[in-house]
Amino acid sequence: MERKVKVAAVSYLNTKPLLYGFRDHKVLRSMELSLDYPARIARQLIDGEVDLALVPVAIIPKLKEHHIIADFCIGAEGPVASVCLFSDVPLQNIHRIYLDYQSRTSVALLKILVRDHWKLNVEFIETTGDYQHLIRGNDAGLVIGDRALAQRHVSPYIFDLGEAWIRFTSLPFVFAAWISNRPLPVEFIQQFNDANSIGLNNLPAVVAENSSPDFDLISYYTQNISYRLTPGKRQGLARFLNYLQ
Numbered sequence: 001m002e003r004k005v006k007v008a009a010v011s012y013l014n015t016k017p018l019l020y021g022f023r024d025h026k027v028l029r030s031m032e033l034s035l036d037y038p039a040r041i042a043r044q045l046i047d048g049e050v051d052l053a054l055v056p057v058a059i060i061p062k063l064k065e066h067h068i069i070a071d072f073c074i075g076a077e078g079p080v081a082s083v084c085l086f087s088d089v090p091l092q093n094i095h096r097i098y099l100d101y102q103s104r105t106s107v108a109l110l111k112i113l114v115r116d117h118w119k120l121n122v123e124f125i126e127t128t129g130d131y132q133h134l135i136r137g138n139d140a141g142l143v144i145g146d147r148a149l150a151q152r153h154v155s156p157y158i159f160d161l162g163e164a165w166i167r168f169t170s171l172p173f174v175f176a177a178w179i180s181n182r183p184l185p186v187e188f189i190q191q192f193n194d195a196n197s198i199g200l201n202n203l204p205a206v207v208a209e210n211s212s213p214d215f216d217l218i219s220y221y222t223q224n225i226s227y228r229l230t231p232g233k234r235q236g237l238a239r240f241l242n243y244l245q
């Protein structure tokens with residue numbers, strides 16, 4: 001028997017609908033699953049520690065070989081809610097921006113928007129651990145995931161990067177996609193896609209076992225995160241990857 005496919009997924013609330021259907025699914029016989037934050041998962045796929053991962057799409061150019069294997073992604077066709085630039089002041093008054101160490105795609109997206117859409121002259125600051133308390137005065141911060149949903153209750157100014165990208169390009173955006181660093185059997189991919197779809201078809205059940213004190217999850221899963229990797233999203237992805245060259 002072939003060895004098990006090592007799969008890594010994002011540990012945030014946005015991924016729960018995709019992972020819901022894996023329990024008891026027969027695809028589990030041929031894979032093992034681990035969870036982490038996006039920048040770590042990116043490193044694991046680049047280093048070959050895993051075979052397939054829900055990785056930030058910004059790392060695609062770093063992979064020797066890549067296959068987008070599933071019909072699902074973490075995308076947005078409007079405000080995404082959990083990828084935002086948070087600030088005490090309006091855009092024009094921001095001097096410095098703390099970058100989220102957990103992110104790869106949103107950091108690259110933010111830099112594109114700052115340069116070409118908002119046309120701001122700011123300094124970027126890398127982070128390695130908690131930094132949200134440093135978001136004050138003229139220092140803004142990019143925050144993603146569940147921590148962004150919490151930061152929405154703290155910062156008076158919220159600039160949503162999903163919304164900004166769409167204003168800028170008129171295209172949807174893909175933050176993360178299921179990407180493998182080697183070809184995988186067709187049968188595995190079919191089962192994997194089936195497992196992904198189960199939670200999306202049963203969102204009330206997904207919400208019943210996950211809760212957020214910060215955001216309404218049904219809205220998050222239906223109005224903000226957009227999970228289907230549609231032709232429009234692939235177009236948005238191609239445009240984004242073009243900017244990275």
Ligand SMILES: C=C(O[C@@H]1C=C(C(=O)O)C=C[C@H]1O)C(=O)O
Nearest residue numbers: 038056082103104105106145175
């Ligand atoms: C929408 C989100 O997309 C995420 C953003 C990522 C990034 O910036 O690298 C990676 C994975 C996604 O989970 C989010 O985390 O809120």
